[in-house]
Amino acid sequence: MNVVIIGTGYVGLTTGVTLAYLGNEVTCIDVDKDKISMLNRGITPIYEPGLENMMKAAKARLNFATKYSECIINSDIIFFAVGTPPNEDGSPNLRYLYNAYFEILNYLKRKEKLTVLVNKSTVPVGTADELDSIIKDYGITNTQIVSNPEFLRQGRAMADTLYPDRIVVGGNCEAVECLRNLYKPIIEQSFTKPEDIKPPKERAQDVLFLAVDRRSAELAKYTANAFLSMKISFINEIANVCDKVGADVAKVAEIIGSDPRIGKEFLNAGIGYGGSCFPKDTRALQYIANTKGYSFKLLSSVIEVNNDQRLIIISKLKNVLTNLQGKKIAVMGLTFKPGTDDFREAPSIPIVQQLIEEGAEVWAHDPIAIEKAQKFLPKTVMLSDSIENIFINAEAAILLTEWRFYRELSWNELGKLMKNKILIDGRNSLDSRSLKQLGFEYWGIGRK
């Protein structure tokens, strides 16, 4: 099939490369000239394991462009994967999506064959209906809009796309069948498996294809993210209770998680969730409910708990150091989670800002994103490629992103560089027992 992807970010690029790999002719369009120029040179602008290799493998069927052009006329399916970032009030900004739709209207008018327009961007309930009526007002009748929410995780985007649990398509029959056909190799798992992209260990055998109405598909995306965020905020509150009563949150999570009704995923306590989706989508769902006169109390608490949780690490530091004025603090990990170079809503940003406000001298390290960090952190933060540098004379170290790199460090040697061997693990990721044996004063989140 002829596919056009509008918006070549995490979602658009992953989708475009995958669909080309599966045998479709794909054109990826983006207004960002630098991104397209990199892609045309075979370089991926984002860090996603397996993406670059798959892009190479699909090269013959993959085009990148900055201009909407004749490819729209020839397309069977057009995906919209532009950003929907939050406005000040939490509502999603739909400017990019509407702009993209307006850009293609003139081309659609010239088309004879049916075009399926696919909303992959996360959008409020009713957006597809609204776009549908705008298109009809322009006298265009040969299009059908479907909602096809995306559930990939950054850092695992390729595996999540090739080996998803489910594919959700909301829309009317003809368009839904067109997408079922497009996704057939994934639904049936009948493609050549790339060697460097492994399926998740516990994946169900069949990929569920869920054909629903558009509004349910649109709401399901927000619901999934809100529910996962709720699990994280819930376990974080349990961790805070653990700290008060002397229990271990990892043990509590293991016990409750072994009940399949609860499930063991997303029960890692820490400094809260970040990233481009959970903070944005929880606020968007809260906003959507509010606009309909419904106050979503549980979701408001999920958001509030997450905001407070980020700064818990500062209180823990102050408990051991009394005050932070003039003290060197080593910060490990800056991206919002391991496996990505993304800083959107990274907890490291408010934490580092607060450390600076408290007068600390902040030295920070990240295994892959130290250059990018300059754009997001205050200028006074000393960013270093060398883990040793940040530990020299440090009064304490804090871990904010659980990169494997930090678990594999030679802690004995690093401890010798520090002024005080104090370690606060904001992700409960380090081996507390061996660190204590090495003489570290170790504090986790909700760990005895």
Ligand SMILES: NC(=O)c1ccc[n+]([C@@H]2O[C@H](COP(=O)([O-])OP(=O)(O)OC[C@H]3O[C@@H](n4cnc5c(N)ncnc54)[C@H](O)[C@@H]3O)[C@@H](O)[C@H]2O)c1
């Ligand atoms: N990042 C994720 O993990 C993820 C997962 C699931 C769903 N989503 C949703 O998917 C959507 C896209 O997210 P993303 O992270 O890929 O965004 P992104 O910011 O990485 O990419 C969006 C791209 O769209 C481009 N763009 C904006 N306006 C355009 C236009 N008019 N024409 C062509 N290109 C245009 C931008 O230049 C940018 O490259 C969002 O709604 C997001 O909530 C994201």
Ligand SMILES: O=c1ccn([C@@H]2O[C@H](COP(=O)(O)OP(=O)(O)O[C@H]3O[C@H](CO)[C@@H](O)[C@H](O)[C@H]3O)[C@@H](O)[C@H]2O)c(=O)[nH]1
């Ligand atoms: O037990 C956990 C699991 C995650 N997190 C944090 O939660 C955030 C989000 O993590 P993750 O879900 O792995 O990353 P994303 O790439 O943001 O993916 C989420 O957001 C995407 C965008 O909507 C969805 O498509 C995915 O299904 C959804 O998992 C990160 O800050 C993690 O550190 C925790 O604190 N504890």
